[in-house]
Amino acid sequence: MRDQKYQTRLSALTLWADMVSSRGYVPPAAEDLSAIAEHKKTDTPGLDQSLVGPWRDALKELLKQLAFNIADPHLQLSPEFDEPGPGAVRIVEPTPEPTPTTLVPVPDRQPSQAGSQATDPAFLALKTWRNKAIAEKRLSPSNLKEAQLRLLVNSGQTTELEIRSAFPPAVAKYAGEMAGVLTGLHTSGGAADTATKPEPARNEPASSARPMAAAPQVSSPQAAPTRAAPPVPPAPAKAPAAEKALDPAPRAAAEIDPSGFAAFDYGSQTQAQAHVEARKDSQGRRWYSWPEAQSASPVTIYRLISSDEHEPYAPDQAELVAATTAVESVDERPFTTATRYFQVWLNEGPTMAEAMASQPTLYARGGYVGEVGKIEIREDEGRVVGNWSALPETQKVQIFRIPIERAATGGGDQRYRILQDSTNLGGFVDADVQRGKTYLYQVCAEASLGGDVRLSNPVTSTIKVTAVLEPVTDMRVEMTRDNESSLFDLRWGSPAGGNVVVYRTEEPPQAGLELEPLSEDSLRISGLMPESRLSNPVEVVDGGATMLSIPWPAGWTRAYFTPVTLLGGMAHVGTAIFKSRNDKVRNPRIVERVNSQILSFEWPDGADSVMVYMGAAGQDPELALNSQAIEISQPDYRRRGGLHFTGELLSTGCDVHLVPVSFEAGVRVSGAITTVNYPYILRLNYQVVEAKSFLGKVTGVSVSVQTSEAGVNMPAFVLVYNPDRLPLTTRDGTALNMVPAVDGTSTPSRRFTPGGSGPDGPVAWKTDPGSWAAEVNPTGGFVRLFADLPVDVLRHVALLDPLVETLRLTGAPSRGKRFFGGR
Numbered sequence: 001m002r003d004q005k006y007q008t009r010l011s012a013l014t015l016w017a018d019m020v021s022s023r024g025y026v027p028p029a030a031e032d033l034s035a036i037a038e039h040k041k042t043d044t045p046g047l048d049q050s051l052v053g054p055w056r057d058a059l060k061e062l063l064k065q066l067a068f069n070i071a072d073p074h075l076q077l078s079p080e081f082d083e084p085g086p087g088a089v090r091i092v093e094p095t096p097e098p099t100p101t102t103l104v105p106v107p108d109r110q111p112s113q114a115g116s117q118a119t120d121p122a123f124l125a126l127k128t129w130r131n132k133a134i135a136e137k138r139l140s141p142s143n144l145k146e147a148q149l150r151l152l153v154n155s156g157q158t159t160e161l162e163i164r165s166a167f168p169p170a171v172a173k174y175a176g177e178m179a180g181v182l183t184g185l186h187t188s189g190g191a192a193d194t195a196t197k198p199e200p201a202r203n204e205p206a207s208s209a210r211p212m213a214a215a216p217q218v219s220s221p222q223a224a225p226t227r228a229a230p231p232v233p234p235a236p237a238k239a240p241a242a243e244k245a246l247d248p249a250p251r252a253a254a255e256i257d258p259s260g261f262a263a264f265d266y267g268s269q270t271q272a273q274a275h276v277e278a279r280k281d282s283q284g285r286r287w288y289s290w291p292e293a294q295s296a297s298p299v300t301i302y303r304l305i306s307s308d309e310h311e312p313y314a315p316d317q318a319e320l321v322a323a324t325t326a327v328e329s330v331d332e333r334p335f336t337t338a339t340r341y342f343q344v345w346l347n348e349g350p351t352m353a354e355a356m357a358s359q360p361t362l363y364a365r366g367g368y369v370g371e372v373g374k375i376e377i378r379e380d381e382g383r384v385v386g387n388w389s390a391l392p393e394t395q396k397v398q399i400f401r402i403p404i405e406r407a408a409t410g411g412g413d414q415r416y417r418i419l420q421d422s423t424n425l426g427g428f429v430d431a432d433v434q435r436g437k438t439y440l441y442q443v444c445a446e447a448s449l450g451g452d453v454r455l456s457n458p459v460t461s462t463i464k465v466t467a468v469l470e471p472v473t474d475m476r477v478e479m480t481r482d483n484e485s486s487l488f489d490l491r492w493g494s495p496a497g498g499n500v501v502v503y504r505t506e507e508p509p510q511a512g513l514e515l516e517p518l519s520e521d522s523l524r525i526s527g528l529m530p531e532s533r534l535s536n537p538v539e540v541v542d543g544g545a546t547m548l549s550i551p552w553p554a555g556w557t558r559a560y561f562t563p564v565t566l567l568g569g570m571a572h573v574g575t576a577i578f579k580s581r582n583d584k585v586r587n588p589r590i591v592e593r594v595n596s597q598i599l600s601f602e603w604p605d606g607a608d609s610v611m612v613y614m615g616a617a618g619q620d621p622e623l624a625l626n627s628q629a630i631e632i633s634q635p636d637y638r639r640r641g642g643l644h645f646t647g648e649l650l651s652t653g654c655d656v657h658l659v660p661v662s663f664e665a666g667v668r669v670s671g672a673i674t675t676v677n678y679p680y681i682l683r684l685n686y687q688v689v690e691a692k693s694f695l696g697k698v699t700g701v702s703v704s705v706q707t708s709e710a711g712v713n714m715p716a717f718v719l720v721y722n723p724d725r726l727p728l729t730t731r732d733g734t735a736l737n738m739v740p741a742v743d744g745t746s747t748p749s750r751r752f753t754p755g756g757s758g759p760d761g762p763v764a765w766k767t768d769p770g771s772w773a774a775e776v777n778p779t780g781g782f783v784r785l786f787a788d789l790p791v792d793v794l795r796h797v798a799l800l801d802p803l804v805e806t807l808r809l810t811g812a813p814s815r816g817k818r819f820f821g822g823r
Helices: 004-022 030-039 049-067 121-135 146-155 160-166 175-188 190-195 240-245 352-357 634-640 769-775 815-819
Strands: 277-280 286-289 299-307 319-324 328-331 339-349 361-369 373-380 383-389 396-403 427-430 438-449 452-455 459-464 476-479 487-493 499-505 539-541 544-551 558-567 570-573 577-580 586-592 597-602 609-615 630-633 654-664 667-670 674-678 682-692 698-707 717-722 738-740 765-767 781-787 797-800
Touching: 004 030, 004 049, 004 146, 030 049, 121 146, 121 175, 146 160, 160 175, 277 361, 299 328, 299 352, 319 328, 339 352, 339 438, 361 438, 361 452, 373 438, 373 459, 383 396, 383 438, 396 427, 476 577, 487 558, 499 544, 586 654, 586 674, 597 654, 597 674, 630 634, 682 781, 698 717, 698 769, 698 781, 765 769, 781 797
Parallel strands: 682 797
Antiparallel strands: 277 286, 286 328, 299 319, 299 339, 339 361, 373 383, 383 427, 396 438, 438 452, 438 459, 476 487, 487 544, 499 558, 539 544, 558 570, 558 577, 586 597, 609 630, 609 654, 654 667, 654 674, 682 698, 698 765, 717 781, 738 765
C-alpha cells in the first residue's frame, strides 16, 4: 500500500542507493527500490536479484531501522553493511586524461598520484554554504551530508528544478540557494580561469609559478597518504562556464617539504578562528577538516599538527600531520594516550615560496579523546559482559545501555548510563538486563582535555539477551468480593523472558503439561483453548505481575487458572491453581419429631461437606462458629435423607448455622453462612393411673403432668374419652370433668390447668365420679390427654404420650374374677 510510510521508506532507500553509488557500486534500480518500499521485503517476485541480492543484508537492516522509526536510517547502518555480498556490480568509469599542472619541486620526493575531490571549487562552495546554514540553525547536519554534496557535484545538476528533485523536502526547500551558489561560481569563472591558466615559461623560477585554484593536498613524511577521491564523471553539457567550473579531470598533487617553512619567531598570536572537526570514514580512518580560510592571498597553506601530551604552542614544536592546501587531512596514527590535540597553522603569500617563508598564524584548533581499544561485548547466561583496553590517561569509561527501541534518541542520555560508581577501565558486568530484550551499548572513554572533561566518540555494540523459557510456579489468587459477586486478582512473579498468558477453565488442565516446553499450537490439543485465555491487562511492577478483577463465570463451582509462558512459538505451562465457589446453602428446614429433629436443605454446588453450628437465638453467626460443629458429607446426607441430631435441640429455641466447605490443596475453604431458627418447644410427659373398686371395676383415672423445664407455667388440658379407639384430637370423644386429686371441694371442670409439684411429685388431677359414671362405658375404651391451646401456640408444645397400654381402660371384671376375689 502506497501511503506516507511508503514514501518514507522509498526516500530512505533512495538516499541509501546514492551512498552505494558514491562508494563505486551499482545499487538496485529505482523500480526495485519502489517494490521493496511497498512490500517491505527483498524477495518479492520481479526484483532484479543480481543487483538486490548482494545488498540483501543491508536492505533488511535498513527496513528494520525504518520499522523502529529511527531518524536517517541510511546513516545509522553499521560498517559491516557498507560492503556488499558476492556478485556486486562496480561502476566502470572512463579514465580521464591528466591535466598538466605546475608542481613545486621537492628534492628526492615523488609527487602523489591523485588530487582530493575536496578541493573541487563547486564542492567547496557548496560546503561553505552548508556550514553557514548550519551555523544559522536553518539546516540540520543530519539532513544534508557532505557525501550528498559530492553526489550533487558529480551529477552536474545545477538548476533549481534538478536540485529540488534530487533531495527530500527538508533539503529541497534550499534548492534555490544551492543553485545560486553554483551559478555564481560559474559566472565568476573562478574554476575555469584557474583551470585554463597557462604554464609559466620554462626559464621562470618554480617558486614564482602560481598554483591552481584547487591546489593539491601535500603531507609531511609522518602524515598518512592523502585519500584519493573516485573519478568524477563529466557533467551534462549546459553552458561553457559551467562546463569549465565542474571539470572532472583529476589534478596532480605535489608534496611540500616541511623543512622549507620559516622558523617560528614566537611572536604575538591571535586566538584560533575555527574548530578542527573529526570524522571516520567507512574504513575507520580518521579525517580532520576545518573551514576554508577567507584569505586574500593567492596561496594558502595549512599545516595540521598534533600533540598527545599537551596542546602545541608552535607549529615546529609538534608532530606534523600534513602540510596541504586542502581543508582536510587523514590521520591514521593510532592514539597512544587518551587525548590528542590538533592545531591548523595558516601560511599565506602571493607564491608558494613566499607563503612558506612567511610567519604562520594559528587558524583552527581542536582536541579529541581516543576510544577504548580491543573492545568485546557479549552475553553470558543472561548477563552482558564487556572488556577492553583503555588508553593511558583515561580517567573513566562511561557505559550506556539503551533499549533498542530508544536507540535513535537515547545516545548519551544519562538515564541509560550504568555502573556510574565504577571507573570501568577494564570492562564491566551488567546483571540487570532483561531476558529476551535487545540493547545498544555505547562505550565512551572519559579524559581531561585542556582542563575540561571530554568524552570520546562512542563505540557501539548491539546485544540481544537470550531468553529462557521459564514457567510460572508461584501464581496466587485472591478474592476481592463476597460470594454473590466474586472477583479475583491474580499475582505472580514475572519470568525473566517471554510473555505470560493465563487460561481460566472449569476443568483442570491435562496432567503432565507442565513437565516440559511444547509448541504454542499444542495448547489447543491439550485443552487450553483460545476462548479460555483471559484478556485482562497484565501490569508488571518490580518483577511482579498482576491481573486484576477477573469475574467468576456463572454456574461454575470451581475455576482453574493456568499460567503459560510464551516465547518464540514455544509455550511452557506453569503450575495451575484453582478456586472453589461454594454455593450458599438454600431452603434449610428443621423437621420436628418431638424426641428427635432432622435438618434438611438443598445441597450446595461445589461443597464437599456442610458444617452445622448451634448458638443462641439472635447471636452473631461468627461467634457460633467457635462452638463444636457437626459435619456431614454429601454421600451421608443423600443416604440418610438429612442430618439427624444425636441429641434434642434446646427446648428454649436456638439458631442453627450451616456453612458449605470445599477443599483446595488440602485446605478448607468455607462459603457463606446460612442460618435457620429452631423455635422453643415445651416438652411435657403425663401419666394415667386407673382407680378401681374392690371388685376390680375401674371407677376413674388420675392424671399427672411432668416437664423437665423449671419454672414453666402449665397450659390448660382436657382428658378425652373414646370408647372405640385412642382419641386423635380434643373433639374426637368426650372431654371428662376433672377435679384436683387432693382437693374434694373444687368444682369439676372439663378444662383444667395442673399446678406445681407437691412434696411427693406433680399434683395429680382425677376424673369426677359423677361425670365418669355418666359418660364412660364401663366395658372399656381409651383416654388421652391433650393441651387445649390455639394452633399457633400448640406447635411449640410437645405432649408425649405414655405407653398405649396405660391409656386403655380395662373395663368391668369378668364373672370368674368377681367370685374369686379379682379386683
